[in-house]
Amino acid sequence: MAYDKEEQGGRRLALERGVLKTALQSGVPPHALAGKLGEPGREPTVAQIAQAGRREIEQTFGQSPEAYSAKLAGQYDERLIVSNGSKRLERNYGRQWIATRVDDAGSLRKGVYPLHEAKPVAREAKELFAGTVLHVDGKHVYQELGKNNIARHDRAAFAEAPQIGAFTKIQYDAGKARIVDRDQSRGQQQAIGR
Template identity: 35%
Template sequence: MKQRLLVMNGQRLVQSEKGGNWNTDKVEKAGAVKPGIYNIHLSVQADKSKAHDGFVIHADKEHVYQQVGKSFVKHDRADFDKLPEIGTNSTIKYDNGKATVASSSMKMGRGIS
């Protein structure tokens, strides 16, 4: 199932595609997540041998999604003792299979790509 995150007007909409149409499953406050369309269905499983530095954009029952550069990484929710806050810029790395979260100094901005 394809899933995306649509952030606009201070709201975070979790949508899933059914029959070629996007249906809204959940609406929450956007918080610190920047407006845009985040195609989290394109996310790849986190490589536990590396540190992942980026913005945490969404968490569901199974995964925590993080934007790293222009791509998305998903971490298993069960690997966290304490979930990172949505919208925070974090470095997530693994120690003995458990995810540890530290705040990052990276800034999110618009630039020429």
């Protein structure tokens, strides 16, 4: 299987990081660690190895090792910004926020929504979740329940994705999410908005 340069670098970084983490947790002495990293006979300290690797990664990929590892692992902060009639999905890979998608805002309220701070909802939840659906992707449905209170539902729990921007009531039954009183919820939201 062929890999591009960036993917090969990422795989090497992941391997070296795993070796370092295991060695540090296990109390492996620096000379043994140097041998594991391909420098037998030399006894550089772990700090020297880490600094050299950090500089190489920053020069090669233009990002810190932590940011690059997070990118490779699919771990990043994500936020939704709604302003000027558009909604912009941004990801932070360590040093800066990068817009990954821009769409029409529809009926979403202007604001910054930190999706990475959303609280996961268990499929066994008994309560009713009422609020505006902010964002839907392949894995999750994000719903604003109140100021600084965003719920993250598993997308797989829904038979059909809820409408973004709609005030929606979601309740779980036997692990499945269902939208309660869809038409009634829209009417209530319109009445509240008047």
